[in-house]
Amino acid sequence: MDVFSAMMRIKEGGVAFMDEISGTFSESPDTLQSPLELRIPLIGIYTGKGASHSWLWAVDTFERYGFEFIVPFSEDESHLISDFDFLFVAGGDTFALAEGLGSDGASAIKKFVMEGGIYIGSCAGAYLVLYTSKPPLNFFNFVPVEIANFESELPPVRAMQEKAFNRYACCFIIHPVRDEVIIETSPFPPIFLKEKISAPIFGGPVFKEPEKKGRVLARFSSFTDRTIFLFDRDIAERILPGKPAIVEWKIGEGAFYLFGPHLEHPSFKSANSVLLKIIAYNTGKMRKRNSNPELLFRGFPVKLSDSVRRLVSDIFMKALSIGDMKAFWKIGEKYYMPEHLLVFARAIHKRIFKKKIFVEDEETKILEESLRISKEILFQLTPSTSEERMDLLISSLKTALKIFLRAYFRKGEDGAFKLSKIS
C-alpha cells in the first residue's frame, strides 16, 4: 500500500496506518513495528493578500487524494489558524503575504507551530518564514535558514526577464530555472525513501545548509528537457545541484516544512507523494486538535442559484477565450498573465455544477458580488487594463473562491465542520 491508497482508504471510511520506523503503509497495525494511525487532517490554506493562484494546485491535489477537510482563509481570518492541523501557504508575492498576514498573523502562526501545528510553505510561503531584517517580513523570522539563490550582482538574463529575479535591498534574489527539475529525497522520516523525482519550481527558494534544528528532506539534483534556464546554464549548475530543496525545521511541538519546488502541483504525482507522506506522518504523530464544536454544520446542502451559476459560467468562458492574450500585469512583486485567470475560473467552474454545498445566505451574497465584480472587469479586460483593475479582479476571484471552496468542502452534521464566523 502506498500513501495514495492509504489516504483514499481513509476517505472511503476505512483505516490505514504508517510505520513510524520504516514509513510503510498498511491497513493493519499488526504488520507494522510502530504503527501511526492516519486520519484526514484539517488543512487551512491561505488565500488572502499576496497569495497567487498556486494555492489552487494544493486544493486540487488534496481533494484528489482524499484530504477534503480544507479551509481556505484570508488575511483577516488569522484567528482561524489555531483550529487547523496543517497550515499551507503557497506561492505569490512574499512581501504582500507578510503585509497581509501582518503581526497578528505572524503571532498566530508562531503559536500554532509551537503548540504542535505543521506549517507547510511552498515557494513564497517558504521565503515568508525565513529570517530577514526587512519589515514587515521580519515579523516572520521563524526559520534561520539562508538561501543560495541570492546574488550581489545581477547576471545577464537569458529568458523571461520579468520572472528571472526580484530586487532585495541592494542585491537580487535570482531564479536560475523554471519548470521541471529533479530533486533527490532523503531516506529518513517522514519521507523514508531516497529517490529522484521531478517537481516544478517557479521562483522558489534554493536553501543553504540548515543548522541546529534543521534537516534536509530533499536536495536539488539535476535538470530535464523541460527545465527553462533564465540565466546561463552554468549559473544554474552552480546554484542548484546538491543544495537543499525541502527543509524541515522543528519548533516547540510543531514544525515548518519549506519547499523550493511546488510539491503540491497536481501534474507531478511523485512530488505529491512526498507532500502526502509529510502530512500522513505528521498527522499520525499529532494529537487531534480540531474538536471545536463551532466547526459543526447544521443545515442542508443547497444548489447555488442560477444567477451565481451564470456568473461562473460567463467568467470561465471569458477566461478560456482570453487565454492566449499577450499581456501581463505586475501586482506588487508578482506578474499575472491571462492564463492565471483561467486557473481561478476553472477551479470554481469545475466544481460548481458537481454537487450541492453547505452555504449560508450571507456567504452567497459575498460570493455573488465578488463574481459580479470579477465578470465586469474580465469582460472589459485588454492588455492596457490598469494594474489596479487587475488587482481588484484577482482579489475578487480569490474572495469568490475562498467562499465557494469553504462551502464546497463542508460536510453534513456527522463530524463535519463549519467555520461560521467568517468575514
Next chain:
Amino acid sequence: MEFWNGKALMVDLGKGEVEDFEIEDLISSLKGGYEIVVELLKRFADAEPIVIGTGTWTASFFPSGCMGFVLWKRNGKSFCLPLNWFFPVEFKLTGFDFLVIKNSSSSPVRLWIRDGICDILSAENLSNKDVWETLDFLKEDHGDEKVQALVTGTGSPSALSQGYWGGFDSIGAGEEFRKKNLKAVCVRGMGSISISEESFKKMLKLPRGKEIGLSIGEELKKFVHRRSACFNCGLNCYPFFMIEDDPKILKESEKKEPGFIALDPNYLKEGNPKSTMDMLRKGVHPSGLKEEEIPSSFMEFAGVDGAVVKELLNYGICPLFFRVALQTDKSYLNF
C-alpha cells in the same frame, strides 16, 4: 451514462419558460439520437416543436462524431436538416442532448445555452441583421469567439445558417425559426461527456480517414487558402476561400471578412465567390426552398441515401466519413 448527458432542454417560447427533463429511459430503449427525436416530436406534437438533436457519439472520440440535426413537422410531414461542423458538439457539451423548442414567441428572441443553463434573450436589435452581423453580435455579447450558433439572416426564404458558413438548409428550417420568432440558438460547450476507458481505446483504433479531393473548378481552386474539418474528422472537406486577401499568405488575414467556407458545396456551383459570400451573409440557400424530407444537397455531399443518413444520425457520425473512411462497414458501429 456513457456518451450522453441524459437530459433534454425544453424551451416554451410562448410562455417564455425553460425547463429540463431526464431522458435516460429514451436513451436506453431507443437506438440513438434520431429515433429519440422522432419520439420527442410525437410527445410534444401539440406545441409544434422544432427539436435539435445529437447522436450517441456526437462529441466523442469516434472519428467524425460531429453530427446533429434539426427535426420538425410541417403539414404533417417530417423534415430533417443534418448539422455538421461544430454546433452539435458544442451543444452536447452544454449538458443537454436534445433541445425541444415549443410554440412561438410574441417578439424576436434568441436562446443562449451553456453549462446546463438556458436564457431566452431579446433579439429585437437583431431583426434586420444578416447572418454575419448576428454572429458578430453574439460573439461580442457573450464575450467568446468560440460560441457556435444556428442563425437566420435577412434572406427570403430564410435558410438556417450554421455559424458564418451556411449549411444544407434548403428545406425550410430557417423559415420554421422565423415562424417562432427565433433569431438564433447560441451555445458554448464547456462540459464533458462520460466515455469509458474501453470505449476510448476502441475509438482510437478506428480509421481516421484522410483528406479527400476537392471537386471544385480551377478558378475557385486559386482562392483556396487552407483546408478545415468538422470536429474530430480526418477528411478535411472544407476549403477556406481567401477572396479579399492573397490566398498564398500563411497567416490569418487581418481583414474583417477576408473570405469564406461553404458547408454545402452547392454554394460554389455558380463559381462566383463574391455572390457565394453574399448568400452566406444574407442566409439564403442556393437551392431556395424544396419540399424534401432530407436536403438532396446533403445526400449528394455524403453520397448516401436518406435511410443511411437517418441511421447515422442515431450515432452522430458523418455519413460521408462512413462511406469514405469506414467503407460503409457497419461492424464499426457495433460497440
